[in-house]
Amino acid sequence: MSDTGPLNRRVRSVARREFLARVRSRWFLFSTLVVPLLFLGAMILPAVLVDRSTGESKPLLIVDGTEERLSDQLIELLREDDVPARRLSDRTADAGPEGVPVRDLDSLRSQILAHETGPDDDQAAAWLYLPPDLMQGGEATLVEDREIGPLLRRSVSGALREVVTTRRLARAGLSGPAIDDALRPVSVKVEPLRVEDGPAGLRQALGFMFAMALYVMFIVYGQMIARGVLEEKTSDIVEILISSLRPWEMMLGKILGIGAVGLTQVAIWVAVIGIASVLGLASAAPALAGLGLDISKVAFPWDLILWSMVYFFTGYLLYSGVFAAAGAMVTSEQDIQQVLIPALIPIVLPILVLPAAMQTPDAAWVVVMSLIPFFSPILMPMRIASSYVPAWQSLLAIALLLVTTYLLARAAGRIYRMGILMKGKRPNLPEFARWIRHG
């Protein structure tokens, strides 16, 4: 009964071989271990790096042109932010690095440049010029030799705004406590309607992570299929295989076997990262509770994970046919890059628009793109995470995916059948078209 069906014994044997050959390889062990480590590293590393960088930073040099000597208070505020700063000169008259009065930005710039070439080259992160009319609405200038980064810029502008505002309020007659009161920040807290959705942004971050993970999986496993097909061609195994089973059986077995490797790997990752997150969250629960977040009330995003799995399956089936055909089209390792690049474009495209699409997950262009078969496997999970996706859209996307997969698999099967026995020169496009039409 099972000897002619799509999952007959031969297909299962091929799938089993593909699966075991890869799961037993060093590559599998390595990549399965490395990804969770990278994931943990990505969470820990930024904290470590930020700590390091402030310790070694160069001072911010302030050229103070104000009569009120605003720099005194500014330096103090910056120190609270761990930003070292000092004033270059006390007197307005000779404020520049060269001791020449700074009349405008150009003269500051030329003095800095002249000074830099000198023997006592002053190491500065950046120069901050406070013009005499700063209190009256004049513009301060931050001159950077090298990029100092958004964090430092934000510290400088925040501190400066506070200094100037404090002075203005004092001039308007407010006393110390009243000024503090006026400057107290107003914060906006974002709360989801349903508590079980967890803190706002968490779902979207998860959706982004899933989209990226799907993207990487499609690329890695797609290429694995293409290279596997090519390996069978270059090592002449294909001749034996084809005398024992049909080309579509070879292709299907390979796709299923490699897909099973992907699922195994994902299952291991989900288990490892899941356990680590649960342990991490459990230990962080008291701290989070202090912020008003009760972890125990946050529901596991089952719907998102389930939909992501569905899109992984269908997307994998769609792309794997493309890659199997790509592998069958070429005859050498050198040629494979040429066919892989066009095969990769439909996977890379949704990733390029992903950041913009996340901002407006319900914009017309995002909705349309997320329904298009080649893009939906990556864009739909993101939309489901970021917004409310009507059921008809989800189902339409899946239906379109399945129809495309079926049509593509037929074409791929024909290319595969013609391609696997081909050696030497690569056929041109009209020849491929003929293969697809006539099989």
Place this chain on the structure above:
Amino acid sequence: MNEPVIRLQEIRKSFGSNRAVEDLSFELPRGSICGLLGPNGAGKTTTIRMILDIVGPDAGTVQVFGGPVTHETRSRIGYLPEERGMYQRMQVVEQLAFFGELKGMRRSEAMREARGWLDRLGLGDRADDRVEALSKGMQQKVQFIATVLHRPELLILDEPFSGLDPLNVDLLREVVLERQRDGATVLFSTHMIEDAEKICERVCMIAGARKVLDGPIREVKRSAGLEHLVVAYQGSPEFLSHPAVASATDHGQWVEIGLAPGADPQALLRRALETGVTIDRFERTEPSLREIFLERAGRRRAAHNGNET
């Protein structure tokens, strides 16, 4: 039950402008062992691929076991391709079990059979090694096991002995003959005509995409109508220009002479003695397959050239 195992009718195949096989008809009776002979590029491999339905013929029909090739018939065929190929990183016994499974064997059965064959061909201790660790000759033997593992009724071997040392050639030939005694039908291609002459009952010769001759070796030789002499001599080869000599092939130690139709070998012997040659051997024989082949292929080529001008 006298249905031929393989029946080709007027099959034809071209690749672009290159005609690989033209109007080939051929029948292989059950239980026979047949050599598919011809020079490199004659169309042997393409013919085999059409028999196995790896490529379809442009015209004509192929029947194996009395019908088109199906799943069921595939598992009754053992095929050794000319381009040997195996998964280099796979263990030898795993690889054989995989090929066995593809032919419908159970995994455990395939494993057991594979180990038995490896022992028999002197590779028992390499069963768990990766294929890439084996020498080329050993890999070829493993490939051969993959061909016979599932006890096929039809063995199709494309250049089975090329690249093997004489000891291993004898070993594999013994297995092939044993399979044939057990009832299997064997078709093997070779460009080494001497190989075929040793073990084949039948031959099918092709040259330039066409069949040149076909049938049991005895009949082929009888119907060739050529009378041959083997002559070993010392002295001048002048006597070979005698009109009785239609063709002469110098094998080094002796000369194989094709006699002109109706010529008297005694006249040639007398002529040789007259020219002062010492005769060590003067023997009437059947023509060798090689002579028949060269004669036929040559005639075809001449005819072909004649057509062109």
